[in-house]
Amino acid sequence: MRQEAEIKRIESELEVQTYLDRLKYVLQSNSVRINFQKNRFVDRNRSKKFTNRYTMATLFPDEDEVEVLKRELANLTVEDYLESVKDIQFPKKSELRVFGKKYSGEDVYIKIRVELLDTVAASGSSFVFVMSFHFAEKKFNVGDFPYMKDRGETNGRN
Structure with missing residues (x-):
């Protein structure tokens, strides 16, 4: 992650x-486009286990990636929210939202952006950019989740 190129904040629960x-x-729309960044430049220096490609192949080996992402993104909750990130390299783009979930006993880091495309040029379609959907390099703890309802019960989180 290029932390020097990001401004982070916690949005309100609402x-x-x-x-x-x-x-x-947007995910229920017939005109949504999912762009999953399967191969990322930062993965060159990262353990294979923490790449989008490896995580998807491990967790969902026989499923269509776009369908998996539609399903899994639709199941995100406020309790899964970690933070919002403004990418200062692309200041005109909307913020990325970061979530964390547990799959098969492992923490997964999810970073997405939703763009509403021009309604005239693109017939009102939307674009979901999935930058990250990979095993987390660092385990999550309950304090990472600002809106986890019951901090005594971690819902499977450490």
């Missing part, structure tokens, strides 16, 4: 829920 509602609406 803002996160609104974002998730919008995401779910």
Whole structure:
């Protein structure tokens, strides 16, 4: 992650829920496009286990990636939210939202951006950019999740 090129913040719970509602609406649309960054430049210096390609192949070996991503993104909750990130390299693009979930006993880091395309030029379609969907390099802890309801019960998180 290029931390020097990002500005991080925690959105309000209502803002996160609104974002998730919008995401779910977009994912149900016939005109949504999913762009999954399967091969990333940063993966060159990373253990294979922490790459998008490896994680998808391990968790969902016989499934269509686009269908998996639609399903899994639609199942995100406010409690899965970690933070929002403004990429200062692309200041005109919307923020990326970062979530964390546990799959098969392992933490998975999910970073996405939803773009609403021009309604005239693109017939009102939307674009979901999935930058990250990979095993987390560092285990999550309950304190990483600002809206986890019951901090005593980690819902499977460490």
